[in-house]
Amino acid sequence: MSASLAPECNEVKERYDSCFLKWYSEKFLRGNASTDECEPLFKEYRSCLSRALKDKGIENMLEEARQDMKENDTHHLRRS
Amino acid sequence: MKVFASDCTFDYSWEEVSTANWRKYCPWNQSSTHVIAVDTLSRGVDASTGILRAERLITCQQSAPKWINALIGGKDTSHVYEISYVDPESKKVTMCSTNLTWANLLSVRETVTYQPHTSLQTKFTQDAQITALCGGWQKVKNSIEDFTVERFGQNAKRGREGFEAVLEMSRRVFGEQRERQQHDSMKMAA
Numbered sequence: 252m253s254a255s256l257a258p259e260c261n262e263v264k265e266r267y268d269s270c271f272l273k274w275y276s277e278k279f280l281r282g283n284a285s286t287d288e289c290e291p292l293f294k295e296y297r298s299c300l301s302r303a304l305k306d307k308g309i310e311n312m313l314e315e316a317r318q319d320m321k322e323n324d325t326h327h328l329r330r331s
Numbered sequence: 332m333k334v335f336a337s338d339c340t341f342d343y344s345w346e347e348v349s350t351a352n353w354r355k356y357c358p359w360n361q362s363s364t365h366v367i368a369v370d371t372l373s374r375g376v377d378a379s380t381g382i383l384r385a386e387r388l389i390t391c392q393q394s395a396p397k398w399i400n401a402l403i404g405g406k407d408t409s410h411v412y413e414i415s416y417v418d419p420e421s422k423k424v425t426m427c428s429t430n431l432t433w434a435n436l437l438s439v440r441e442t443v444t445y446q447p448h449t450s451l452q453t454k455f456t457q458d459a460q461i462t463a464l465c466g467g468w469q470k471v472k473n474s475i476e477d478f479t480v481e482r483f484g485q486n487a488k489r490g491r492e493g494f495e496a497v498l499e500m501s502r503r504v505f506g507e508q509r510e511r512q513q514h515d516s517m518k519m520a521a
Binding site: 252253254255256257260264267268271272275276279280282284287293296297300304309312313315316317319320323324327328329330 | 346349350353354356357367368369371372377382384386388390408410412414416417418420427429431434
């Protein structure tokens with residue numbers, strides 16, 4: 252798996268990524284996405300990453316991009 | 332504005348491609364070494380459609396020519412924000428991305444899709460719109476756009492080669508895992 256931009260988050264990211272990949276291939280693609288066993292790991296990873304994004308000043312850039320990219324949801328978050 | 336578009340077919344099923352896509356930039360990929368980190372910002376399944384939506388932040392090692400770096404005060408890394416949508420029912424992956432770094436100077440909007448071509452093949456399409464936003468001479472804008480399109484094409488080619496390597500490794504590892512599982516269950520049964 253790929254690294255995190257914050258080296259201190261690498262360990263928890265690795266565990267989350269493995270969990271996600273297993274969930275994706277074994278559950279989500281087979282139509283069993285009702286449970287999400289990776290959520291606790293994701294929360295842990297996310298809180299580590301949030302600190303790094305703030306420290307590196309990336310959070311503000313991200314917020315702008317999120318606003319600009321919002322329209323994509325209208326096109327892609329629906330059944331075609 | 333300039334447009335870069337390409338498409339190709341991978342000789343792997345959509346399930347294999349859409350799974351391997353999540354680890355496209357792992358160490359198995361020796362061709363896209365400019366990508367140094369991939370972080371997940373959010374992910375969730377939309378309750379009404381069943382579509383998986385994930386936001387990621389991709390960090391790249393900067394490799395712009397000196398004149399561009401000098402123009403805008405270069406940093407050594409750049410960032411891309413990406414939203415992925417996966418519809419498991421219609422079997423479609425759509426990824427939309429935009430550059431975070433140099434956003435005042437340049438807008439690079441990319442859309443990538445993966446869809447089944449046959450049951451054993453997957454079709455990939457890529458479309459990028461590149462627009463220089465800075466004021467000033469048209470000549471400078473054109474040079475920035477031309478350079479970005481060229482670099483985009485190089486990275487797309489490398490990305491494809493690297494992804495092929497990831498697909499091959501994924502299939503091999505998955506095959507070995509399955510063999511081991513079968514072996515273990517046979518041992519248990521014996």
